[in-house]
Amino acid sequence: xxxxxxxxxxxxxxxxxxxxxxxxxxxxxxxxxxxxxxxxxxxxxxxxxxxxxxxxxxxxxxxxxxxxxxxxxxxxxxxxxxxxxxxxxxxxxxxxxxxxxxxxxxxxxxxxxxxxxxxxxxxxxxxxxxxxxxxxxxxxxxxxxxxxxxxxxxxxxxxxxxxx
Amino acid sequence: xxxxxxxxxxxxxxxxxxxxxxxxxxxxxxxxxxxxxxxxxxxxxxxxxxxxxxxxxxxxxxxxxxxxxxxxxxxxxxxxxxxxxxxxxxxxxxxxxxxxxxxxxxxxxxxxxxxxxxxxxxxxxxxxxxxxxxxxxxxxxxxxxxxxxxxxxxxxxxxxxxxx
DNA sequence: ATATCATATCTCACTACTGAGATACACACG
DNA sequence: CGTGTGTATCTCAGTAGTGAGATATGATAT
Numbered sequence: 001x002x003x004x005x006x007x008x009x010x011x012x013x014x015x016x017x018x019x020x021x022x023x024x025x026x027x028x029x030x031x032x033x034x035x036x037x038x039x040x041x042x043x044x045x046x047x048x049x050x051x052x053x054x055x056x057x058x059x060x061x062x063x064x065x066x067x068x069x070x071x072x073x074x075x076x077x078x079x080x081x082x083x084x085x086x087x088x089x090x091x092x093x094x095x096x097x098x099x100x101x102x103x104x105x106x107x108x109x110x111x112x113x114x115x116x117x118x119x120x121x122x123x124x125x126x127x128x129x130x131x132x133x134x135x136x137x138x139x140x141x142x143x144x145x146x147x148x149x150x151x152x153x154x155x156x157x158x159x160x161x162x163x164x
Numbered sequence: 165x166x167x168x169x170x171x172x173x174x175x176x177x178x179x180x181x182x183x184x185x186x187x188x189x190x191x192x193x194x195x196x197x198x199x200x201x202x203x204x205x206x207x208x209x210x211x212x213x214x215x216x217x218x219x220x221x222x223x224x225x226x227x228x229x230x231x232x233x234x235x236x237x238x239x240x241x242x243x244x245x246x247x248x249x250x251x252x253x254x255x256x257x258x259x260x261x262x263x264x265x266x267x268x269x270x271x272x273x274x275x276x277x278x279x280x281x282x283x284x285x286x287x288x289x290x291x292x293x294x295x296x297x298x299x300x301x302x303x304x305x306x307x308x309x310x311x312x313x314x315x316x317x318x319x320x321x322x323x324x325x326x327x328x
Numbered sequence: 329a330t331a332t333c334a335t336a337t338c339t340c341a342c343t344a345c346t347g348a349g350a351t352a353c354a355c356a357c358g
Numbered sequence: 359c360g361t362g363t364g365t366a367t368c369t370c371a372g373t374a375g376t377g378a379g380a381t382a383t384g385a386t387a388t
Contacts, residue, residue: 005274005276005277006228006229006274007228007275007277007280008228009225009226009227009228010225010226010283010284010287011226012226012291015288015291016295018295018303019291019292019294019295021303021306021307021310022291022294022295022297022298022299022306023291023294023295024310025298025301025306025309025310025313026200026204026294026298028310028313028314028317029193029196029197029200029309029313030197030201030240031240031313031314031317032193032313032314032316032317032320033193033194033197034240034317035316035317035318035320035321035324036190036193036316036317036320037194038320038321038324039320039323039324040190050343050344050345052344052345053344061173061174062173062174062175062176063173064170064171064172064173065170067366068366068367069365069366069367072366072367076194076195076198077345077346078345078346078347079346079347079366079367079368080345080346080347080348080367080368080369080370081344081345081346081347082367082368083367083368083369084344084345084346085344085345088344100366103353103354103365103366104352104353104354104366105352105353105354105365105366105367106353106365106366106367107366107367110169110170111171112169113169113171116171119174120174123174124179127176127179127183127186127187128183130183130186130187130190131180131182131183131186131187132323133186133319133320133323133324134186134189134190134316134319134320135186135319135323136315136316136318136319136320136322136323137189137312137315137316137319139182139185141312141315142185142186142189143185144308144312145189145193145309145312145313145316146185146188146189146192148301148305148308148309148312149189149192149193149195149196149309150192150195150196151300151301151305152196152199152200152298152300152301152309153192153195153196153198153199153200154199154300155297155298155299155300155301156196156199156200156202156203156297156298156300157199157202158300159203159296159297159299159300160199160202160203160297214373214374214375216374216375217374231336232336232337233335233336233337236336236337241375241376242375242376242377243336243337243338243376243377244337244338244339244340244375244376244377244378245374245375245376245377246337246338247337247338247339248374248375248376249374249375252374264336267335267336267383267384268336268382268383268384269335269336269337269382269383269384270335270336270337270383271336271337
C-alpha cells in the first residue's frame with residue numbers, strides 16, 4: 001500500500017540547543033508579527049489601502065517629501081513594487097511625484113493636500129489601535145522588546161550582507 | 165503654484181507616550197521580522213519553494229499528517245491559500261492528501277517519501293542558517309525575546325477577537 | 329426524519345506584489 | 359570630451375497569494 005506511508009514525525013530534539021532556541025524565537029517572532037500585522041492591515045483596509053500603501057503614506061506624513069529609493073528601503077518592497085505603490089497612491093489622489101533637481105534619475109514622492117488630510121484623520125486612530133494591540137506588554141516590557149528587536153534586526157540584516 | 169504644496173512633516177511627539185512607545189515597538193518588530201524572513205526565504209527559494217510552501221513542509225515534517233484546517237491556522241494563510249499551497253506541493257511530489265475517516269469534510273496532508281527525504285536533507289541547514297541570523301542576540305536575550313514575543317503575540321491575537 | 333446552523337475544503341476572479349531587464353542619468357577616468 | 363561603470367526608476371510578464379461564495383458534510387433540536 002503506497003497510501004500508508006507514514007513517517008515518524010521528526011523532532012527538533014536532536015538539534016544543537018542553540019539552534020532549538022533560535023528556531024523557537026523565529027517561530028514566536030513570526031506569530032507575534034502576524035498578530036499585530038492583522039490589526040494594522042485592518043486599519044489600512046478600512047480606508048481601502050493595502051498595508052504597504054498605508055506604510056508609504058505614513059512615511060511621507062512623518063518625513064515629508066521622500067525619494068522613491070528611500071521609500072523602497074523603508075517600506076521594504078521591491079523596486080517595481082515602489083513604482084506600483086506610488087502609481088496607485090497617485091491615482092487615488094493622495095500622493096504626487098516631483099522631479100529631483102540635483103539628480104534627474106531620482107523622483108520624490110510627497111503627500112497631496114488630500115493625502116495629508118487623510119493621514120491627519122486616520123493616523124491618531126491607528127496609533128491608538130496599535131497601542132491597544134500591544135497592551136499585552138507593559139511599558140518596560142515594550143521598551144525591552146524594542147531594544148531586543150532592534151539588536152536582532154540589525155544583526156540579521158548585517159548577516160545577510162555577509163553570506164549573500 | 166499647486167506643485168509647491170509642502171506640508172511640515174508631522175511628528176509623533178504630540179501623541180501620548182504610550183502610543184509612541186507602542187508604535188516604535190511595532191516598527192522595530194516589523195524590521196526585525198523582515199530581516200530574519202529574508203534568510204528563511206532565501207533558504208526556501210534555493211529549493212524552488214515559497215516561504216509558505218516551506219512552512220507547510222516544515223509543519224508536516226515535525227507533526228506528521230495534519231488536517232488542512234490546522235495547516236491554515238499554523239502557516240497563517242487564507243482558506244484558498246491552503247488549498248493552493250497543498251496543490252502545488254502535491255504537484256511537486258512532496259505531499260499527498262488523505263481522507264479523514266472521522267470527518268469526511270476534512271482532509272489530511274502528509275509528506276510523501278520524497279518530501280520526507282527533502283526535509284531531512286534541507287532542514288538541518290535551515291536550522292543552522294536561522295541560528296546564524298539570530299546570533300546578534302545571546303542565549304539569554306533570545307529566551308527573553310521569545311518570552312516577550314509570545315506574550316505579545318497572544319495578547320494581540322486575543323485583542324483581534326475583542327474588537328473584530 | 330428534517331430543518332437549521334456550523335464547519336471544512338474547494339473554486340475562481342481578482343490583486344498585490346516580485347524580479348529581471350530596459351531606459352535614463354551621474355560620475356570618474358583616460 | 360567619450361567611454362565605461364554604477365545607480366534610480368520604470369516596464370512587464372509572471373506568481374503567490376486573498377476572500378467571497380459554492381459545495382459537502384456534521385451536529386443539534388424539534
